[in-house]
Amino acid sequence: MAGEKYKLVKDKNLFSKNLYYGEIRIIVKDDVTFLKMVSEYTPKYNEYDGEYKLEFNFDLESADKKAFYTRFKIDYEVYTHLKKISSYSYGAKHDAEAFAYEVNGGLLFFGMIVALIFITGTVLITYYKQISEGFEDKQNYQIMKNVGLPDSIIKKSLRVQILWIFFLPLVVATIHSLFAFPILHNILKGLGFQSIRIFTMSFATIVLSFSVIYFIIYSITSRVYYKIIR
Numbered sequence: 001m002a003g004e005k006y007k008l009v010k011d012k013n014l015f016s017k018n019l020y021y022g023e024i025r026i027i028v029k030d031d032v033t034f035l036k037m038v039s040e041y042t043p044k045y046n047e048y049d050g051e052y053k054l055e056f057n058f059d060l061e062s063a064d065k066k067a068f069y070t071r072f073k074i075d076y077e078v079y080t081h082l083k084k085i086s087s088y089s090y091g092a093k094h095d096a097e098a099f100a101y102e103v104n105g106g107l108l109f110f111g112m113i114v115a116l117i118f119i120t121g122t123v124l125i126t127y128y129k130q131i132s133e134g135f136e137d138k139q140n141y142q143i144m145k146n147v148g149l150p151d152s153i154i155k156k157s158l159r160v161q162i163l164w165i166f167f168l169p170l171v172v173a174t175i176h177s178l179f180a181f182p183i184l185h186n187i188l189k190g191l192g193f194q195s196i197r198i199f200t201m202s203f204a205t206i207v208l209s210f211s212v213i214y215f216i217i218y219s220i221t222s223r224v225y226y227k228i229i230r
Contacts, residue, residue: 004036104193131221131224131228133225138229141230155226162225170211173210174207177203
């Protein structure tokens with residue numbers, strides 16, 4: 001960088017992993033290096049001259065962080081008022097984490113409620129649909145049995161029919177979700193979520209969970225269906 005070789009150290013604890021920042025921060029060891037970076041990377045056109053901020057970061061023990069931050073806010077407000085400084089800001093990692101948990105917690109709660117409503121509706125619709133089809137297929141089952149078809153073949157045919165009814169919507173929904181994957185990720189990035197790995201794991205977990213739920217519904221309703229047609 002800037003014609004020099006530097007050893008880069010990535011600080012994983014500077015910000016929360018699930019927060020999104022549309023910027024890159026480079027922390028240098030002294031003013032000489034900083035001025036060299038400014039000279040090298042300042043835009044060469046007039047429309048935008050760049051912006052530089054003086055920033056202080058404090059690395060404290062866990063027990064002292066909140067007390068220090070509370071005192072710092074009070075002292076800094078007094079200082080900026082006396083010096084008539086109009087443009088300034090300050091923040092703490094624990095405040096950013098608390099904000100992220102509030103936002104994510106609200107979205108998680110809302111998502112769980114909506115998912116529970118849809119799952120309950122799916123279970124009830126599927127269950128009563130299978131029961132009604134069981135009464136409709138009862139006569140067909142008796143006809144196939146009277147013409148001499150073995151129970152194993154009849155049961156296999158009915159199982160394939162039920163499997164299509166149950167798992168075709170799940171397969172189609174998964175395909176639709178895969179196509180919507182980039183859009184969903186961009187929406188979450190706008191809310192401050194940037195980890196593609198966590199998003200992918202969450203997506204796979206949701207698909208697996210719905211598959212398990214569908215299988216449980218299938219097991220319960222298929223038993224009721226077989227009892228009705230017999």
